[in-house]
Amino acid sequence: MYSHADLAKLQSQSLKMQGHIRQRTFSPEMEKTLRRFSSWEVAELIFKINPSTLRGRLAADPSLPQGLVEEDGRQRWYSLDEINELRRKLRIKNQPLMPPRPAGKRAIRAAIANFKGGAGKSTVALHFAHAAALDGYRVLCVDFDPQATLSHSMGLSDVAEEFTVWGIMARDLTRETERMNNAAAGAESGTALPRRKLPASVTGMGLSDLRVTDFIKPTSWPTIDLVPSCANAAFVEFASAQYRHLNPEWSFFAAVSRYLDALPDDAYDMVIFDCPPAIGYQSMNAVFAADVLYIPSGPGYWEYDSTTSFIGQLSEALEDLGRFPGALPDGATPEKMFADVRFLLTRFEPANDLHRAMQSAFGQVFKSHVTQHPIEMTRAVEQSGRFLSSIYEMDYRQMTRETWRRARMSFDRAYDEFRATLLGAWDKLED
Helix, strand or coil: CCCHHHHHHHHHHHHHHHHHHHHHHCCCCCCCCCCCEEHHHHHHHHHCCCHHHHHHHHHHCCCCCCCEECCCCCCEEECHHHHHHHHHHCEECCEECCCCCCCCCCCEEEEECCCCCCCCHHHHHHHHHHHHHHCCCCEEEEECCCCCHHHHHCCCCCCCHHHCHHHHHHHHHHHHHHHHHHHHHCCCCCCCCCCCCCCHHHHCCCHHHCCHHHHCEECCCCCEEEECCCHHHHHHHHHHHHHHHHCCCCCHHHHHHHHHHCCCCCCCCEEEEECCCCCCHHHHHHHHHCCEEEEEECCCHHHHHHHHHHHHHHHHHHHHHCCCCCCCCCCCCCCCCCCEEEEEECCECCCCHHHHHHHHHHHHHHHHHECCCCCECCHHHHHHHHCCCCCCCCCHHHCCHHHHHHHHHHHHHHHHHHHHHHHHHHHHCCC
16 A cells, blocks of 8 residues: 555655756756857858858957857857847848847747647747747746646756746735725725635735746746746646635636736747646646647647547637636636647658658648648657757767757757747737
């Protein structure tokens, strides 16, 4: 017979191994650091210009970042900050290198969601965030998944649960209840409006005093921040159900959306959600806050079957959203609208007949909603997953350049479609 104490003991044993793995995966201080990028990568893969053009510009203007030069003088290596400085200062054929961004609009939000475990949600979120950062965008990632794979891959592991999405939702409950009570106290009608009282277990946490930025943690990428998750945040589903009863008029599905609305419009360019493999309070908060829904799926029949079930259950959940008392804020449209919905095949093997057949099936059913470029399964991708890194973080000198480049090109093509989708959705956002 085994109890919760036995499970806690097993976790304690696993945490010791986790620390050992982290020491080998990250730096000796257990902090993840971002590598430098070669001038070849900067020119050809990031700026998409001829390497000789970049070399000529660097030689002509010594005030530009020169990077670290190898002893033989053949290669320069740049930090991401230096790359972004080059991006701001250089113009190629009289064109700026800054990425497109609609003026006067808030950051575009994309939810990576599917309740099938192993569909590649965290892998997609991690790679799209890194690709966007190399593209010159400022990115905020929100980890809704208690498994915290994205948080660990970003180098964050020692996270207290009050600084996760659960803390954001509990803070929102406290603040919204206080707002409602103030409105009740200030009402001039002859009938007194009811006041709502929250227990000390909620109000005593001090979450209402936290600033918006207190939930945001920096990562090893200077232009990527993260609202992390942790295993202890798994109880948010139980807590959220309890919180709803404490204040039935609290629009709980809009908690994260309200939190993001409090950020300055120009604080970030993209917000990427990594959703848990379930439809619940956390994932529905992500869906409600998202402008674009990106659904990754493996290329097998069971993944297709699960994805079909996911969109069906999500459809029913969204349809019922407006029927819950207090589920949505006053004045909100009862029907959730996405600017776009896309399906992305992951772990795809071009030579696999079944994978090609399932790609055709996805295309026949979902048509233009299926991305043209799946993410291919390669040895480099498998290796990056073992080391909690993206292909962009891996140094191509650790393997043959062609193996590394093939994996990177797969994610580059997928990201290019992702960016195009988000830019189209951005134009549909109200100023």
